[in-house]
Amino acid sequence: MNTRREFLTTLGLGLGALALDGPSLLAQTGGGRTHKVVAGDTLGAIATRYKVTVTALKTANRIKGDRILVGQVLVIPGASVISHVIAATAGLKIERGRWRYVVAHHSGIEAGNAKSYGAAHRRRGMENGLAYDFVIGNGKDSGDGEIEIGPRWLKQLDGGHVRSSFYNAHGIGICLVGNFEKRRPGARQMASFTALVDWLRDEAPLGARPRFTVHRWVDKNHTVCPGKFFPYAAMKRRYG
Numbered sequence: 185m186n187t188r189r190e191f192l193t194t195l196g197l198g199l200g201a202l203a204l205d206g207p208s209l210l211a212q213t214g215g216g217r218t219h220k221v222v223a224g225d226t227l228g229a230i231a232t233r234y235k236v237t238v239t240a241l242k243t244a245n246r247i248k249g250d251r252i253l254v255g256q257v258l259v260i261p262g263a264s265v266i267s268h269v270i271a272a273t274a275g276l277k278i279e280r281g282r283w284r285y286v287v288a289h290h291s292g293i294e295a296g297n298a299k300s301y302g303a304a305h306r307r308r309g310m311e312n313g314l315a316y317d318f319v320i321g322n323g324k325d326s327g328d329g330e331i332e333i334g335p336r337w338l339k340q341l342d343g344g345h346v347r348s349s350f351y352n353a354h355g356i357g358i359c360l361v362g363n364f365e366k367r368r369p370g371a372r373q374m375a376s377f378t379a380l381v382d383w384l385r386d387e388a389p390l391g392a393r394p395r396f397t398v399h400r401w402v403d404k405n406h407t408v409c410p411g412k413f414f415p416y417a418a419m420k421r422r423y424g
């Protein structure tokens with residue numbers, strides 16, 4: 185058996201082949217994290233436990249449908265830009281069906297982050313601070329594509345990001361840092377944005393699939409947010 189293991193290792197076969205021999209072999213070869221499926225496991229529960237998306241988990245294990253088998257060893261993919269969002273959201277009590285929209289915003293300025301916008305919103309009289317649920321950085325005052333989670337999301341409070349109280353109560357506000365009247369959002373910012381929106385729509389425990397919208401479609405004639413360079417057409421194609 186030892187000989188065989190060394191042989192497989194030497195040949196450098198992929199994790200998929202090694203996984204057939206179980207987790208102990210993987211530990212020996214220094215491979216990535218694995219999870220051995222036990223009765224009652226679901227892809228969703230395993231994904232949440234390891235803070236990865238179901239999509240990433242299925243891709244890493246070449247799983248097509250939803251079936252996993254007891255005893256099957258799954259390769260756990262690496263952390264993603266939304267791992268901390270998955271982890272933080274797993275502990276929340278979310279009213280099923282409440283979040284019906286995802287509302288995209290730009291901040292309109294190149295500087296700032298969740299903390300500074302939160303302070304500004306408080307100065308403007310918003311007692312719950314930061315009006316958005318999430319802020320996605322541009323590399324200046326937070327990481328490029330870094331997703332910051334606002335206190336309203338963590339406390340499941342209404343947003344303060346649009347004029348309509350209906351949309352504040354039922355819309356998840358996501359702000360990309362920058363002025364998209366002047367430039368396009370960065371590639372990493374958009375990659376994080378779509379990763380977050382994909383997850384909110386397809387996997388997050390919301391009890392509904394929130395529809396995609398943007399600030400200026402909600403508050404018609406009152407704002408240009410998220411700016412003329414926001415990729416509306418691409419997002420419409422992606423989210424319908």
Ligand SMILES: [Zn+2]
Nearest residue numbers: 289290399409
């Ligand atoms: Zn806005």
